[in-house]
Amino acid sequence: MNDSTTRQCRLAYLTSIPSPYRADMVRAWARHNPHLAISVFYTDPDDQGRGWDADPVGEGVTETRLPVIAAFQKYGKFNRKLAAMVRDHDVIMIGGFEQASYLTAALLAKLYRKPVILLFDGFSPARFGTEPAPILALKRLTVRLAQGLFANGTVGARYLREQLGVARDTPIHNQFLSHREAPIETARQRMASKDKAQIRHALGIPDDGRPVLMTCGYLTTRKRIDLIIDAIARRPHAQRPLLLVVGDGALREILQRQAAEAGVPAYFAGFRLGADLASFYLAADAFVLASNDDPWGLVVNEAMSAGLPVLVSDACGVALDLVKDDVNGFVFRTGDAASLADALTRLETMDCEAMADASRSLVAQWTPAHSAASLGKAVADAVSAMAS
Structure with missing residues (x-):
């Protein structure tokens, strides 16, 4: 040059x-x-x-x-x-x-x-x-x-x-x-005086003491929200987490009906951006991305930065670098509801605070x-x- x-x-x-x-x-x-x-x-x-x-x-x-x-x-x-x-x-x-x-x-x-x-x-x-x-x-x-x-x-x-x-x-x-760290920091500051129950109340999320499992993305076939509902439905009623779905799309009504018919408690929050989206990460206990085709999955970075254990399908590129089994989450088989249900069961036995720390540490290089x-x-x- x-x-x-x-x-x-x-x-x-x-x-x-x-x-x-x-x-x-x-x-x-x-x-x-x-x-x-x-x-x-x-x-x-x-x-x-x-x-x-x-x-x-x-x-x-x-x-x-x-x-x-x-x-x-x-x-x-x-x-x-x-x-x-x-x-x-x-x-x-x-x-x-x-x-x-x-x-x-x-x-x-x-x-x-x-x-x-x-x-x-x-x-x-x-x-x-x-x-x-x-x-x-x-x-x-x-x-x-x-x-x-x-x-x-x-x-x-x-x-x-x-x-x-x-x-x-x-x-x-x-x-x-x-990922963008600024919206997560803004949400943390907004919610600094609130515990998870109070954050859920502020966001309108139903709270009956169940853990909250969050997913986020466009409600399309590729994201496999239906698989998450199926996996939760395989668990005993008393052990089913609330599924928090952030995002919108053509499948919203179909997925809402599927969850209701399967007896899966679910809250559909609609499309969110920035600190509004980040607030929902702070309300959740764990995050799941079940896509059957995802080049990466930047929402997993965001969830980890917010301190969440993550459950990710092996069709997501992010799983190869940022998800460590038994450390900060689990990788499950794509399209396999039983594999995801097993990951949910294993998550119940883990120290979720330690997993949250591990998530923040792993994503800190990205x-x-x-x-x-x-x-x-x-x-x-x-x-x-x-x-x-």
Whole structure:
């Protein structure tokens, strides 16, 4: 790169949409890497219906929405001004594999002789070996175009090596995909004078002395809330926790009816964000994520930061790094209600305070600051590889 010793390295990060958790990470990337001048480019004109309210990143980071030329059902958006983005920056970081603009940006970077970093959030362990050959071919092409790899956790590294053929001696830097700590701290301050029973009362959660098992996410088939209800229903009536469901979606009425018919006490709190969502973590005794396909599961990070034991299906990427059986929770078999019911039984015998401490300790490394340090190494690798 020209003048790399006298000016900041200009890093262009191409991603789909702004998001609150990613904004926190990008702020840290800029704050902890003063040698980088970071610009973020978004391929999508809106938030894809997520309902997120992401503040500007700040920290000197510029943000630009690229005009859309075309949209493809499986391959995302194709945008204008990609060539100018590549030309005007020293390093290009793309937020995924096969989307049209990501691949185009990587090809343009090759043309302009600019290093590329591939940022990869993760991949559901349940989907290893299931992708069609054309998709794998596109992903392998993208990997070959990248000089730096910035992948999330064990699942990200394993996928790159086992499915896409990245060599064992090629560095893969951990992205440390991070939750937002500020909403949890705000909720703690709000509820500082209340015990769990008082927090539940303040939030309108029924409280008859049962433990509260929380789950959170869009109420879609993939999240398998039905499996959680089934698992709870397998337990004796007196030992059934209250299921606290935070989130909304097309299956809400169906799930409410299933819980009522199965005799499972349940409270559906609807869609929540920020400190309002975090308050529900503080009201719960444990957290469950039963997805049958989840590249990571950032809600598990949040629950652990709030001090909850976690029960996570083995189809979630987060299970490989942040869930330790008999330490801070349990991993159960995807789609297996009996396996989840067994985990619930085992949880009853555990020291939940010790598990809460273990959750907080394990998630403490997954912070924007750690992500920033790792990104600095990925940039250095990419620049060095391009120069060699």
